[in-house]
Amino acid sequence: xxxxxxxxxxxxxxxxxxxxxxxxxxxxxxxxxxxxxxxxxxxxxxxxxxxxxxxxxxxxxxxxxxxxxxxxxxxxxxxxxxxxxxxxxxxxxxxxxxxxxxxxxxxxxxxxxxxxxxxxxxxxxxxxxxxxxxxxxxxxxxxxxxxxxxxxxxxxxxxxx
Numbered sequence: 001x002x003x004x005x006x007x008x009x010x011x012x013x014x015x016x017x018x019x020x021x022x023x024x025x026x027x028x029x030x031x032x033x034x035x036x037x038x039x040x041x042x043x044x045x046x047x048x049x050x051x052x053x054x055x056x057x058x059x060x061x062x063x064x065x066x067x068x069x070x071x072x073x074x075x076x077x078x079x080x081x082x083x084x085x086x087x088x089x090x091x092x093x094x095x096x097x098x099x100x101x102x103x104x105x106x107x108x109x110x111x112x113x114x115x116x117x118x119x120x121x122x123x124x125x126x127x128x129x130x131x132x133x134x135x136x137x138x139x140x141x142x143x144x145x146x147x148x149x150x151x152x153x154x155x156x157x158x159x160x161x
Contacts, residue, residue, distance in 0.1 A: 001100045003068065005109050008058035012067070016047045016058065019070040023092035025130045045076045046090055055087040055119065059109055061102045069093040071106040073114060073122060080125035080152055082144060087114060089124045091132075103132070107139040115157040123154045 008015070017038060026032045037043065050056050050072070058072035073087035080088045089110065093102050114122055124141065126133055127150050141153040 001063065001097070001102070003061050003063040003102060003105075005059050005061050005105060008060050008070070008072075010051060012060070013047075013050055013058075015060070015067055016050060016070060016072065019092035020046050020090065022094060023090055025127050025132075027127075027129060042078070045078050046072075046074075050074065055114075055117075057087075057110065057113055057117070059106055059113070061093070061097075061106055063097075068097040069102045069106055071103075071110045073110065078125070079150065080123045082123045082152060082154060083121075086121045086123055086154075087119060089122050103135050104139060107135065111139065111155060111157060120157050121154055122157060123152060125150050125152050127151075 020043060021035055021038055024033070024037070050058070053074050055073055055075045057074075058070060060067050061069035069092065071089065071091040073089045075084065075087050078088045091103060091106060093106075111122065123144065124136065126136060128146070133151065136153050140155045142155070143151050144154040145152045
């Protein structure tokens with residue numbers, strides 16, 4: 001599949017809400033919550049006032065002028081928070097475009113962007129039964145700590161990403 005990756009434009013920040021909603025992992029057999037779940041403070045931290053922080057970076061994947069994926073980082077007190085100088089990462093691909101290398105390409109580009117901007121590590125959280133764990137491991141993340149349900153993962157940004 002042909003797609004391009006580019007930085008988000010300020011007038012596109014509203015797209016992050018839809019991608020945050022798509023990023024919510026729903027185990028098989030569980031009903032997806034309504035979009036109103038995004039009003040919860042623990043989810044708003046991912047998008048509220050995006051663009052105001054020094055580690056607020058977002059890359060979009062698009063094909064045929066349609067945005068199909070997003071990866072973004074910011075320093076925030078989220079589920080994957082491990083330090084006040086380490087950005088946390090979120091990624092989301094529209095369901096019909098998953099498993100087509102879009103996520104891998106977005107992740108690799110974001111890791112390079114963070115390294116170029118002086119960051120030495122990036123973290124994320126992921127539920128243990130989420131298929132994305134393999135993507136994160138493939139792109140250099142390792143388990144930093146875990147809870148009963150989640151992995152907190154970290155990638156070192158020194159060397160090649």
